[in-house]
Amino acid sequence: MTLRLRAALIAGVLLLAGCTPTPAPDPVAEISSGAVSLYEQVIIWEDCEDSFECAIVAAPLDWQVPTGSLITVALMRKAGTASLEPLLVNPGGPGSSSIEWLLASYEGLGSDYLRSNFQVIAFDPRGVGKTSPVECSNLGLKDQLLYGSSPYRFGTEEDIQYSADLSYRFAQSCQGELSTGYYNTQQTAKDMELLRILLGSEKLNYLGYSYGTELGATFAVLFPDQVGLFVLDGAVDPTIDPDLSLLGQIKGFDKALSAYLVDCFTRVSCPLPNDMAEAKDTIAGLLSSLENSSMPTDFDRDLSLSAAIAGMIVTLYSQDSWEYLSIGLEEGLAGDGTTLLLLADFYNDRDAEGGYLTNLVEANYAIACADEITYPLPTSDLTKEITAASKVFGKYFAYGESSCDGWAAGIGNQKLDYRVDLPNPVMIVGTTGDPATPYEQAVTLSSLMQGSYLLTFEGEGHTAYGSSDCVGSVVDDYLAGKAISEDSLYCR
Numbered sequence: 167m168t169l170r171l172r173a174a175l176i177a178g179v180l181l182l183a184g185c186t187p188t189p190a191p192d193p194v195a196e197i198s199s200g201a202v203s204l205y206e207q208v209i210i211w212e213d214c215e216d217s218f219e220c221a222i223v224a225a226p227l228d229w230q231v232p233t234g235s236l237i238t239v240a241l242m243r244k245a246g247t248a249s250l251e252p253l254l255v256n257p258g259g260p261g262s263s264s265i266e267w268l269l270a271s272y273e274g275l276g277s278d279y280l281r282s283n284f285q286v287i288a289f290d291p292r293g294v295g296k297t298s299p300v301e302c303s304n305l306g307l308k309d310q311l312l313y314g315s316s317p318y319r320f321g322t323e324e325d326i327q328y329s330a331d332l333s334y335r336f337a338q339s340c341q342g343e344l345s346t347g348y349y350n351t352q353q354t355a356k357d358m359e360l361l362r363i364l365l366g367s368e369k370l371n372y373l374g375y376s377y378g379t380e381l382g383a384t385f386a387v388l389f390p391d392q393v394g395l396f397v398l399d400g401a402v403d404p405t406i407d408p409d410l411s412l413l414g415q416i417k418g419f420d421k422a423l424s425a426y427l428v429d430c431f432t433r434v435s436c437p438l439p440n441d442m443a444e445a446k447d448t449i450a451g452l453l454s455s456l457e458n459s460s461m462p463t464d465f466d467r468d469l470s471l472s473a474a475i476a477g478m479i480v481t482l483y484s485q486d487s488w489e490y491l492s493i494g495l496e497e498g499l500a501g502d503g504t505t506l507l508l509l510a511d512f513y514n515d516r517d518a519e520g521g522y523l524t525n526l527v528e529a530n531y532a533i534a535c536a537d538e539i540t541y542p543l544p545t546s547d548l549t550k551e552i553t554a555a556s557k558v559f560g561k562y563f564a565y566g567e568s569s570c571d572g573w574a575a576g577i578g579n580q581k582l583d584y585r586v587d588l589p590n591p592v593m594i595v596g597t598t599g600d601p602a603t604p605y606e607q608a609v610t611l612s613s614l615m616q617g618s619y620l621l622t623f624e625g626e627g628h629t630a631y632g633s634s635d636c637v638g639s640v641v642d643d644y645l646a647g648k649a650i651s652e653d654s655l656y657c658r
Contacts, residue, residue, distance in 0.1 A: 193224035194236045204232060209241070209364055215269060217245045223364060225292075227348055229356040230578045237348075239357055240296030242268055242288045244281070252365045253284040254358060256291070258376030258400070260351070261529035263295030264288035276373065276632050279642040284371065289361060291381070293349030293529045300349060300528045302340040308527060311336050312514050315470045320457035321561070330571065337535075337572025340528050349529070350536035350576035355385040362392060369394030369590070375629045376400040376603055379594075383611060386592065387582050395645055396592035400600060400629035401608035404584050408538060409548045411607075413555060416563055418601035420556035422482040423449075425599060425626050429485075430492060437496035449478075450558045452498050461503035469503025469510075475562055477509035482601050483628040535573035587616040593644045594618050595637060599626035619650055624658035 196202050207223060214220035220242050227235040242265045255275070257267040268275070268288035275281060290297035302308060311332055318325040340346060358381075362370040371394045374382040379398035386393050403411070427445050430436040438445040453474060455461075460468035469477075481491035494505040510516075515523040553560040592615055596608025605622070612620040623630040623637050630637040636657030644650055 193222060194238060197224050197236060204360070205363055207364055211243070211248070213245065214242070218269065219243050219245050220265075222296075223361065225357045225360055227298075227344075228578050229353055237292060237298040239292070239361070240265060240290045241361075243285055244268075244272060247285040250283060250285040251371060252287050252367050253280075253371040253373060253395070254287050254289060254361065255372070256289075256374045256378030256381055258374075258378050259294070259526065259530055260291070260377045260381075260533035261294055261524075261526040261531075262377075263290050263524055263526070265290050265295055266524060274632060277638045277642050280373075280645065283645070286373075287361075287365070289357075291349075291354040291533070292357060293346065293532050294526075295524060295529075298344070298349075299525050300340055300346055300532045301342060301525070302336065302528050303342070304336070304339040305522070307332070307336040307339055308522070309516075309520070312476070312516075312527065313467065313470050313473050313510070315458075315460055315472075320471070333569055334572040337531065337570075340532065341572070341574065345574045345577065346532040347536050347574035347577035349532045350579055351381055351384050351533065352388070352537075352576065352579050352582075354381060355388050358385050359389050359392065367394070371395040373397045373631075374399070375631075377402060379603075379611065380404045382592075383584060383615065384582065386588060386615065387584055387586050390586055390588050393588050393590050393592065395590070397595065397631060397641055397644070398592060398611070399595040399631045400603045401594050401596055401611040402603050403607035403610040403614075404582075405614070406607065406610070409552075412563060413548050413552050414604045414606065415602060416552055416555040416560055418604045419479060419482055419559055422599060422601035422626065423556075423558060426482065426488050426491060429488060433492075435492060435496075437492055437499060446558055448499070449495065452495070453558065453562070461498065461501060463502065463504040463507050465504070465507065467507065469498075469507045471562070473510040474498065474503065474506050475559065476513045477506035479559075480509050480513040484633075485626050531570075531573060535570035536576035537579070539570055539573065539575040584611075584614045585616070586614070588618070591617045591619055593621060593641060593650075595621045595623065595630050595641070597623045597625055597627060597630050599624075600628050602628045619644065619655060621655050621657065624656070630657075 193207050197204060209221050209223060211219040211221045222238040222240055224236045225239050226232040227237050256264050265288045275286065292298050293300045316325045316328050318328055358370065370392050372382050379400060380402040382396055382398050383404055424442065427442060430438060431440050438448055453471060456471040456474050460470050463469055477494055478491060481487040490509060494509055497505050515526045517523055549564045552564040594608055594612045596605045598605045608620060612618045621637060621640055623634055625634065627633065631641050634657055640654050
């Protein structure tokens with residue numbers, strides 16, 4: 167998958183099997199029978215997992231036809247928080263399950279202040295997890311797409327066409343009776359407005375990371391008067407040309423790789439030459455060796471080029487993962503792809519038995535492509551610039567034009583102007599060393615959302631709230647309704 171389609175939040179925790187809420191009565195049956203209207207639903211919370219509560223809410227399949235077919239939106243909250251003010255959360259993606267994320271990481275989410283003062287509510291966006299999930303009929307194609315090797319020499323017309331055909335066949339296997347065009351950001355933002363009403367909130371409070379910032383910004387444009395406390399961390403510029411976004415990400419990951427190498431050089435265990443250019447040449451050589459042959463591992467699967475890239479990329483989301491990159495590189499340079507394959511499995515939510523823990527990959531494609539195909543921004547021929555942006559990664563992401571072939575355009579989308587003057591200021595957090603959502607995108611989003619706060623974190627990694635004490639203090643002050651001074655909007 168191209169980086170342009172995935173600026174996913176890697177939280178540093180494995181996603182676990184989630185709850186299966188089974189509240190009664192069934193909201194879809196109630197509304198379909200005419201017993202209640204869409205906005206008269208009562209959210210019924212039921213115990214699920216350990217110390218959590220789950221519920222489902224009925225929403226229109228298509229907000230253009232609110233009296234038509236219905237879907238159910240899955241929710242989760244921490245038990246014992248019902249008396250607190252609701253706050254919706256989204257970890258990113260698109261395609262990441264908020265429910266699975268909350269279940270796995272609640273105790274480390276945001277800050278003690280956040281968890282003590284808000285009813286944190288995770289909801290799976292449509293197409294994701296427990297909410298009308300994207301389902302594909304041929305998961306063998308998914309494995310081939312993510313881990314397979316091309317039979318053609320890398321970069322040739324035959325190789326590019328092979329990848330395009332594989333991507334198209336996978337997309338077609340995911341087009342069931344329900345069009346994936348309903349799985350788009352604008353439809354989900356309207357689901358959020360329904361949740362606000364049913365939760366009894368005058369304004370919507372929201373915490374979004376990575377792609378979750380685009381979802382939050384879309385809500386703000388559609389429902390500006392309903393914006394309450396909004397924290398958008400690892401901000402996405404929703405107006406950026408997809409090719410320019412990809413170029414920025416490649417530069418971001420190369421910058422993150424350089425930061426990793428600077429740290430690596432200080433360690434006796436560093437497996438690379440103590441020189442920036444030589445070290446990058448060494449890593450590039452490792453990837454080049456995989457262009458037309460795979461590498462053995464301790465498992466019954468070899469390491470392919472695409473898996474090796476995924477295994478490296480995932481470690482650059484957080485400094486906490488750099489040690490695993492060192493292990494993977496040391497093994498890889500010795501001809502053993504085991505750790506890099508394990509890291510790729512983590513990135514793709516693949517389990518040891520050959521299944522997938524979530525539908526992250528297919529949901530990511532479906533949502534990103536529904537948004538991109540419907541209203542494509544002008545694209546530039548940036549192949550040379552993308553290739554030159556990173557001697558390690560550049561050439562492997564220079565050809566992604568066909569990645570949305572076979573996916574449905576978004577249904578119910580409208581052209582949005584993201585320039586909005588909000589009655590309540592939002593808090594936008596940007597990290598200068600963020601590889602997945604480069605800092606410049608936070609600057610742009612802040613300029614679009616008039617009156618917003620731009621909190622700059624001079625550091626490494628993707629997103630900052632929950633990992634930086636300084637950022638945590640400023641965000642908590644914002645959530646508490648305290649005055650925010652310009653002097654406080656910089657952390658390092």
